[in-house]
Amino acid sequence: MANQASYTCAADGSYGDIYIKGKSISPQWIARLFSSGPYTGCQRAQIVTDRLNSMFSNPSKYWFEFCTPGIISYPTYSVIIVPNVKRSSIPDISWYNTTKELIMDVGPNDSIEPWYTALLWANNIRREVADNYNYNPTSLYVPSGRGIIETDFVYRNQADSYYGAGESLNKQTITGEIFHTCDLTVATRVRWTQNEFKNLFYQKGSVWIRVYHPSNGRVVVCRQNDWGPSDSVYQRYCRTIDLSYGGAREALGTGTGFCDSGDKVDFRFLE
Structure with a gap:
């Protein structure tokens, strides 16, 4: 089945959920896309869906093995993808590419631990993308905690x-x-x-x-x-x-x- 993103919205537009091939990628027990800045949650979901479908339409440019958490504009945590990077049996020169493209931001209305939520979003996208290149994106390691409790040493x-x-x-x-x-x-x-x-x-x-x-x-x-x-x-x-x-x-x-x-x-x- 070809990659295809879609979305649904709350009746009041306050949040949106995103789907790939009909399966939810929203980490609903932690976060959806909520209203932020000038955009309602529903508008944000539509924007992210459009971005994903644009990327899906150009599979030679976007390999979702290289969809990860990232920061494009500090201090906002995001889900990003690096275009024109190829997965291969050995490290490829394209792996040094640092050109990041935005899939979605994870803002303060979405999560109190945005680094953790961005990781879940990225993993859920990676899980659902179609196997277009005879591989499946590997799962990114998710630590057991959420990164909010300090240890006693700096x-x-x-x-x-x-x-x-x-x-x-x-x-x-x-x-x-x-x-x-x-x-x-x-x-x-x-x-x-x-x-x-x-x-x-x-x-x-x-x-x-x-x-x-x-x-x-x-x-x-x-x-x-x-x-x-x-x-x-x-x-x-x-x-x-x-x-x-x-x-x-x-x-x-x-x-x-x-x-x-x-x-x-x-x-x-x-x-």
Whole structure:
């Protein structure tokens, strides 16, 4: 069955639900699309439906493996897609593309934890898209918590590196995902060994991390979906957290992250 999006609305237009091939993709137990700014919830649902159908009509340009949470205009969390990126058996040069296109914003009227709700929307879209290219988009790892409960320790003044800017890539993360440079993800090695992180993932633990960039005041909540930085980066530059280049790094506006740089980040694990 071909990909086709549709929508329904509340009688008063206050919210809308979205469907792909007749199946709801709205995470209804958490959020629908509610009225926001100049648009009613129904109008927003229509806009998102039109965007999806436009993308479905151009399957050679839009591969929904590269539909993820993201930030196009800080501080708004969104569901985005990166056009002209191809899934292949090995990392493709197109995987470095950081051109993001909006599918939907997740605003304050939609959710009190927009990073979590954007992830659910993205996964629901990925689940329902037709298998047009002899593959199914892999599911993005959903931590057990919603990223709203703080742990008791802040890693302050940490040098950060980034991943997905043109260097040699691994195809998959520890969580089994294809690497997406525009997703809001990080890798760190400060709390667990590599095997401990694998076990946490297998046990469906919560690995949300809130990253704060003191030099500009920006804050982004990300998923940890890998363990890093690599030994050479960690030992040579004493960096403790890897940021997705087109996602977390771009949203936070961080610099080079060298240890002698004043451009550092703070981060904290959330449940």
